[in-house]
Each structure stands twice: as structure tokens, then as C-alpha cells.
Amino acid sequence: MTNLKLYFRILNMKYVARQIEKGLLKASRHFPAIILTGPRRAGKTTLLKHLFPKATYVLIEDPDVIARVRSDPNGFLDELKAPVILDEIQNVPELFNYIRTRIDRSPNKNGLWFLTGSQEAPLMKGVTESMAGRAAVFQLFPFSMAETPKAGLLRGGFPEVLAKPGMERIWFRSYIQTYLERDVRAVSTIRDLATYRRFLSILASRCGQILNKTDIAAPLGVSVPTITQWLGILEITGQIILVPPFFENFGKRLVKSPKLYFVDSGLACHLLGVESEKALAGSVFLGPIFEGFVASEIVKEQLNSGRERALYYFRDQQGLEVDFVVPLGEKCLALLEAKATQTPTPEMGRVLLQLARNIDTYDTTAYVVHRPRPKASPLSVLCSGVQAMPADRMRKMFEDKG
Numbered sequence: 001m002t003n004l005k006l007y008f009r010i011l012n013m014k015y016v017a018r019q020i021e022k023g024l025l026k027a028s029r030h031f032p033a034i035i036l037t038g039p040r041r042a043g044k045t046t047l048l049k050h051l052f053p054k055a056t057y058v059l060i061e062d063p064d065v066i067a068r069v070r071s072d073p074n075g076f077l078d079e080l081k082a083p084v085i086l087d088e089i090q091n092v093p094e095l096f097n098y099i100r101t102r103i104d105r106s107p108n109k110n111g112l113w114f115l116t117g118s119q120e121a122p123l124m125k126g127v128t129e130s131m132a133g134r135a136a137v138f139q140l141f142p143f144s145m146a147e148t149p150k151a152g153l154l155r156g157g158f159p160e161v162l163a164k165p166g167m168e169r170i171w172f173r174s175y176i177q178t179y180l181e182r183d184v185r186a187v188s189t190i191r192d193l194a195t196y197r198r199f200l201s202i203l204a205s206r207c208g209q210i211l212n213k214t215d216i217a218a219p220l221g222v223s224v225p226t227i228t229q230w231l232g233i234l235e236i237t238g239q240i241i242l243v244p245p246f247f248e249n250f251g252k253r254l255v256k257s258p259k260l261y262f263v264d265s266g267l268a269c270h271l272l273g274v275e276s277e278k279a280l281a282g283s284v285f286l287g288p289i290f291e292g293f294v295a296s297e298i299v300k301e302q303l304n305s306g307r308e309r310a311l312y313y314f315r316d317q318q319g320l321e322v323d324f325v326v327p328l329g330e331k332c333l334a335l336l337e338a339k340a341t342q343t344p345t346p347e348m349g350r351v352l353l354q355l356a357r358n359i360d361t362y363d364t365t366a367y368v369v370h371r372p373r374p375k376a377s378p379l380s381v382l383c384s385g386v387q388a389m390p391a392d393r394m395r396k397m398f399e400d401k402g
Helices: 004-011 021-028 044-052 065-070 073-078 097-107 119-131 161-162 168-187 193-205 213-220 225-235 263-270 279-280 288-303 346-357 394-398
Strands: 033-037 056-059 082-087 115-118 133-137 242-243 258-261 312-315 321-327 334-341 363-370 382-385 386-390
Touching: 021 133, 033 044, 033 119, 044 056, 044 082, 044 115, 073 097, 097 115, 097 119, 115 119, 119 133, 119 213, 119 225, 119 288, 133 386, 161 168, 168 193, 168 263, 193 225, 193 258, 193 263, 213 225, 225 242, 242 288, 242 334, 258 263, 258 288, 258 382, 263 288, 279 288, 288 321, 288 334, 321 346, 334 346, 346 363, 346 382, 346 386
Parallel strands: 033 115, 033 133, 056 082, 082 115, 334 363, 363 386
Antiparallel strands: 242 258, 312 321, 321 334, 382 386
16 A cells, blocks of 8 residues: 555545645646745645655655765655656755756756745745746645635645544644644744744734734833744744735835734634634634734735735725735735624725725725625625625635736
């Protein structure tokens, strides 16, 4: 039995197609190398093994393998039969130089090297310096609602969480421990992991808020520069999304700090101690968690379909605030309010109309995104100029604009 078949049998799940597959397959026909980054356990390895089942697979995480690569990189590569999947290549970024040399020897041969990494910034540095023009770069997040109906607010979208009902608490606890011991220490020389773990929980309680580093630093007893460094680690390792304010002021003074969300709502719920649908429904964090879920779904759709990652919020000094501003093409914007209800009301669209009236340089569409309900219509008119849209139908927003 192959390792891949054994993996699926252990998880008792069938392979679930990913939206990003089409882009990966197309790129493999035009580029010698594919770089796939994203959070740990998002499904990168499973995806590549499924798409390229004949590729030689090597996990570069075992100390013996890393030592072998560093002692004799050419000898290591000579033993591999192309195409090759090199998993967690950020552990030996110097290998990029040797792969580049081999690509340059046969520049017309495509789809030979498939490289994954859980730490985007160090990996991208290697790509920029060694693989420019030779590699197509993709980022994979956990499952979206468009990919599987099992993805949701409480459990998030990590494949193993969705495959093991009832094991979420144990899985997330183990995930955080592994993340702290591997990814965090690999990116930075953080010694006090207990404080960093508390930082994660405090950060989860700030979901949907405008980032205030001083407010986060105070209860931890650390400096603002330390918080800046730790936020950078979370961005590098694909755990958070920082949403900047929209860059045009429409004649208004704007707030300049970003808003913060977790990529995976299930992880955010775990950090907040929310462990059931009932607890989530009664939690003061329901609204912010749903808002973050919507942000993540938008970014997933953009990344998976090959669009530019572009997500903003709007808030001016007078207090007018719209949760999300999403560019949809040439001078087109979608204005979104995220509401954790299954019954949106016309009043929820008021701020969208207020902002839309102040925009004359863009065509705008406005949506109140709400929690899905069974057998609901994809879109419905909430009030003149505003549509109600279930969170699991947000793809339509992009499809309508091509």
C-alpha cells in the first residue's frame, strides 16, 4: 500500500478536490518549478501527491535528511528521479541555488520541481534570489466552504480537523504545540514560548479589531517592537490576515492601522475556549469570528482562482466603517458587511449605502454577508442597492465580475 493510500485510510476520508488545482496544473506545463506555501497541515503535500502521483517525494524535515542535503546537495539531487516533490524546503533554503543550476541546464523542461514550505517569507527570499522567472508561486490555505461543506465557523477548514469529528480539541492543542516548537523557533529565536502562547490567545480575542500593539503588549509585559516581531511571525507562517484600510479617502480622513483576523476560524475558536456550536452562538466573539471567517473565505477565493490578493476595510475619523472593500476589476468595488445572523435586515445595509454615495470614481456593488441557512437562495435583495448573500455563496460575487 502506498503512503498516500495509507494516509487516506488512516483519516477515513476521500480526497477532496481543491480550487487551486487548475492553476497548479497549468503552471506545471509552463514553469520548471512550482512553489506552494501555506500554513502547516493545510494540505499542500496531499494536493501535490494527488496531482503528480509519479513524482518522487522527499520530506526535508528529518535531521538526517537535512544533514545529507547540506553535506552533499549535488549528490542528494543526483539520486532523485524527476519530477520531484521536496516538502518543507525552507529547512534547507541553500538548495534553491542547486535546483536553479539544474533548471538552467534544461530551461525547456517544465513541471520537474514541486517545492513546499510552511514559512512564506524565508521561502520567498530564496525564490526571489535564486528562482526568479523559473518558478510559479502559489499559496494554499485550509479548506474553504466552496471546496467542502464540512468547512465552517467552529471547526475551520484544516483537512485533518474535518476528517476527525470530535477530535478538534486534541488536534488544535497538538497543532499549536507543533507550531510553537517548529515554525516559531525556525523563524525567530523566541525562548519564552509560554508567553508567545498567551499572545496567541490575546490576539484571538482581538479578532476584527483595529490593531493596537500597545494594548496587546501591556498584559504580556513585553515591548511593542516584540509584538511587531511576533505578528510578523504569524504572518510569515500563514496564521493571521492583516487587512489594511482602503487606500483612497473619498475626501475623508481615514484610520491607517490594519484590522486583524485569524486565517482559520477553528483555531481562533480553540484559542478562545469555544468548543461547541451552543457556546459559539452565545459567545461575545461570535460576530468577530464570523467577520474573520468571511475575510479568510475572500482571500481563499482570490488565491485559489489566481486573482491578486486584495482585501481592505474602510473607516474614517467620523466613525463610518465598512467591514470589507474588495476590488473586482477595473474601477469596480464590492462593499461588504459581515453579520453573524441567518436573518439579515435592511438596516444592516445602511452603512454600505452611505459609503457608496461617497464613491463616484468606482462602480460599486454592496452585500450583507450572513451565516448560511438551509435551502436559502444564493442572493436576495435586502434593500435598494444592497443584496443579502450567504457566506457559502461568496464565489458568485467574483463570478459575476468574471
